[in-house]
Amino acid sequence: MSAAGIPAGPVAGPRRVVLTGCGVLSSIGNGVAEFTTALRAGRVGTGDITVFDTTGFPSRRGHQVHGFDAATALHRVRPEHSGRATQFAAAAARMALDDAGLDEAWLRERRGTVVVGTTDGEVGELDLLTRSALAIGLGAFTGAALSRTATGSLALGVVRELGLSDVESSTIATACAAGNYAIGAGFDAVRSGRSAWALVGGADALNRKTFAGFARLGLVAPDECRPFDADRVGLLTGEGAGLLLLESEESALARGAHIYAEVLGYGLNCDASHPTTPEENSVARCIRLALESASVKPDEVDLISAHGTGTRTNDTTEIAAIRQVYGDEVPRTVGVKGMIGHTMGAASALGAIASALAIRHGFIPPTANHRSTDPDCPVDVVPNASVPADVRIVQNNGLAFGGNNAVVLLGRHESHRGESVR
Amino acid sequence: MNVNTPVDVPAVRAIITDILELDDDELTGTSLFIEDHGADSLGAIEILSRIEKELGVVIPQDALVKLVHLDAVLDVLATAERRTP
Amino acid sequence: MSTAVITAWSAVSPYGTGRAPLAAGLRTRTAPPESAGPEEWTAQPAATARVVPGFEVREALGKAGTRGMDRLTGLAAVTVREVLSGEPPAGEDGDLGTGIVLGTASGSIQGFMEFTKASLEGERPIDVMPSRIPNMAMNRAASAGAIRHALKGPNTTVAAGRLSGLVALDQACRLLADGRAERMLAGSAEEFSATRAHLTRAAHGDGVVLGEGCVMVLLEHGDTATGEPLAEVLAVHHRVAPPGEFTAALTAAVRAALAEAGVPSGTVWAAVPGEAPGPAGEQERRVHEELFPADVRARAASVALLGETAAATGAYQLAALLSEPGEPGRIALVTATDPDGPVGCAVLRLLTEGESA
Structure with a gap:
């Protein structure tokens, strides 16, 4: 569809956009069923990282995906020709498609949008290339390396895996908010009628480069990530993928799809102040933009899925920003990174899926590893154990290095028209 | 184990003036890295990192907040541990 | 729905800094000269490319906030400056309505590999360069442009290979059309590096001459544009x-x-x-x-x-x-x-x- 023209199609005006399929790879489980069970149980997926050599690092703990067999998970993308993050994106997209009760033919019959968010793309492949170049010199640069290391490979992996062609595809590399950026792009594409469906989310694979960077910054926790805890000392790097299948409400109802949630709106902005330190007023503005986009008032929000990295600075700044918007009536605010680690570009996509599961199944996933809440983070973080709750609207935060903020609002979808959650 | 040899003050000064891009006479014992010299949090980490590497010591990460001026760096170094290979 | 119009553009190119040298070179169909690239770990001494002549990030942008900044980010930040040249600086609240969409292939692959090399070769694996850490996020270039000009609108980095420029243009138009920004800078950038040269030649042949640079256009709503629509x-x-x-x-x-x-x-x-x-x-x-x-x-x-x-x-x-x-x-x-x-x-x-x- 045109960049700026009027969308073609039978439905006039913006469409409502619903989430009907989820694909998940995470340290606490692969597939949406395992992920749901683990979130409800408050399972923590921390372990020793084995995807690269951690010898000599102050800690080797992180959140690695286990039980992922690319050869089984992927039908078309060849594992030997693609990097780990691309494999994750493609496999999670296939899972989302299956979960939505759709097949490739359905996608091929309609124009669609594929947007995958990421922090590192295939930096893991560049790590390997670096090691080879140091060992054998310039012969390490082979003909396939350019494509393999390209960041666009993630979205393209989804397109190739599902055998698609009439699809606009891009990878969004806005670091740790990229998942929410991708959801926003897919939301706009479906809402405007430019695309009939969107497969959007995020993927990242553990790699040495990013592990070394966070370790050098002193931001890596020695044992567990404890969002909003008084004694928190940092994050744990993680990997995974979260892919969401979005379609119009009309499409989902027509085919009798199981609807997790409605995407109500989103906000994007940039702190434009510091490369690595978040800025409270700007984060608050992003939250307001998202609420406005979704036509949601703060008192209608039941749950905030925070960025919640477990670093001193992020958590204090984020909670202060939330309190600017919500005052003293802050909804329960959880950090799922205690369970799944910081999955970088996948983080806000997995946060969005966790939010949708909270809406769909009526529970609030806990903030794990919690001992006592930081007085500077005075909110109910739902420590350690999930609680049943009637969750209608969730705010999902993504905050990135570079001051790139993205906030997505999800709401319960009421199947009878006129009983919208709004 | 503690560093028993005296801290190499000129080396520390050289690292700090290089990172903060100062002339030597701009850096005093108590001129503040952030307020007076325009450094940010990454500058402090860079100072810590370079000192660790070039002087062969280990500075605990929680000392980072103390590294506000040259004298404070020298104080931290006085109790820093040598790197073990 | 209003259409998006381009009201300004600029570039940093192998013809030099700014719009005029690039426009003149293109109009006269004159290829820019080849020269040696930056000195790098994997560089081949005699290699040449169509690089931005004499481009050094800190000379181009000054010392403030540029320590460790990679070439890609420098090229993009100078381009943002050039597009916005002639505008008064943003006020205290910043420019809330202006955003950036920048297309890139993979950030600075040279920078990523040098960082990993430091981790592999250092006495300890965390002996990496702290000043380079901001570069390790692929959104560094887009966000640095925003930081330098207080552009607080949506700030997006898209990676779609050779489609990156078109996808950036498309995304920026959509953000405008959906009312998420009043003005968007859109464009794409590529840095020359020895690593990129090796990767490119391994894929496409030794005869390939590499180029680099960044071009950005300023987009506004057609009906509210303040600049002259180009x-x-x-x-x-x-x-x-x-x-x-x-x-x-x-x-x-x-x-x-x-x-x-x-x-x-x-x-x-x-x-x-x-x-x-x-x-x-x-x-x-x-x-x-x-x-x-x-x-x-x-x-x-x-x-x-x-x-x-x-x-x-x-x-x-x-x-x-x-x-x-x-x-x-x-x-x-x-x-x-x-x-x-x-x-x-x-x-x-x-x-x-x-x-x-």
Whole structure:
């Protein structure tokens, strides 16, 4: 569809956009069923990282995906020709498609949008290339390396895996908010009628480069990530993928799809102040933009899925920003990174899926590893154990290095028209 | 184990003036890295990192907040541990 | 819904800094000189490329906030400065309504590999360069441009190989159309590095001459634009070709873009292909031969003049159109073809007589 023209199609005006399929790879489980069970149980997926050599690092703990067999998970993308993050994106997209009760033919019959968010793309492949170049010199640069290391490979992996062609595809590399950026792009594409469906989310694979960077910054926790805890000392790097299948409400109802949630709106902005330190007023503005986009008032929000990295600075700044918007009536605010680690570009996509599961199944996933809440983070973080709750609207935060903020609002979808959650 | 040899003050000064891009006479014992010299949090980490590497010591990460001026760096170094290979 | 118009543009290119040298070079069809690239770990001493002459990040931008900044970020930040030159600096609250969408292939791969090398070779694996850590996020270039000019609108980094420039243009137009920003800077960038040269030559042959640079356009709503509209973005359409078979998918993309723009193929005044290396570029040229007469194909400069500019190519193609003189109202298009599959087309209406020579 045109960049700026009027969308073609039978439905006039913006469409409502619903989430009907989820694909998940995470340290606490692969597939949406395992992920749901683990979130409800408050399972923590921390372990020793084995995807690269951690010898000599102050800690080797992180959140690695286990039980992922690319050869089984992927039908078309060849594992030997693609990097780990691309494999994750493609496999999670296939899972989302299956979960939505759709097949490739359905996608091929309609124009669609594929947007995958990421922090590192295939930096893991560049790590390997670096090691080879140091060992054998310039012969390490082979003909396939350019494509393999390209960041666009993630979205393209989804397109190739599902055998698609009439699809606009891009990878969004806005670091740790990229998942929410991708959801926003897919939301706009479906809402405007430019695309009939969107497969959007995020993927990242553990790699040495990013592990070394966070370790050098002193931001890596020695044992567990404890969002909003008084004694928190940092994050744990993680990997995974979260892919969401979005379609119009009309499409989902027509085919009798199981609807997790409605995407109500989103906000994007940039702190434009510091490369690595978040800025409270700007984060608050992003939250307001998202609420406005979704036509949601703060008192209608039941749950905030925070960025919640477990670093001193992020958590204090984020909670202060939330309190600017919500005052003293802050909804329960959880950090799922205690369970799944910081999955970088996948983080806000997995946060969005966790939010949708909270809406769909009526529970609030806990903030794990919690001992006592930081007085500077005075909110109910739902420590350690999930609680049943009637969750209608969730705010999902993504905050990135570079001051790139993205906030997505999800709401319960009421199947009878006129009983919208709004 | 503690560093028993005296801290190499000129080396520390050289690292700090290089990172903060100062002339030597701009850096005093108590001129503040952030307020007076325009450094940010990454500058402090860079100072810590370079000192660790070039002087062969280990500075605990929680000392980072103390590294506000040259004298404070020298104080931290006085109790820093040598790197073990 | 209003259409998006381009009201300013600039560049950092192998012709030098700013719009004028690039526009003059393209108009006169003069290739920029080749020179030696920056000194790097994997550099081959005699290698040359069409690099931005004498470009040093800290000389170009000053010392403040640029310690450790990579070349890609420097090129993008200078381009943002050039596009916004002549505007008063943003007030205390910053420029809330202006955002950036920047296309890149993979950030600074040279920087990433040097960081990993430091981790592998250091006495300890965390002996990496702290000042380079901000570069480790691929959104560094887009966010640095925002930080330097207090641009607090949406700030997006897109990676779509050689489609990056078109995808950035498309995303920026959508953010405007959806009311998420008042003005958007859109463009794409590529740095020269020894690593990129090795990767490119291994994939596409030793004869490839690399180029680099960054081009950005400033987009505003057509009905509220404060600057003089230089061009109107009528449509952007992209899709993915089956492996190795670009012709049909690119033809479909061009037809879809023209249909969305509401202009017949016969009215196209200029068509600029992306000049991808290998079969992708060959098939793209044949599509142009099939769809457009020779004079249409020759009206604007070929981006091949600049060398292989990868992710920056799409933005350079826009520059080629915006540099070419002619009557207001001309319809022009660019196509992009990525050897990995993505293909696309953007259709513009050029609204001025072009740059005066």
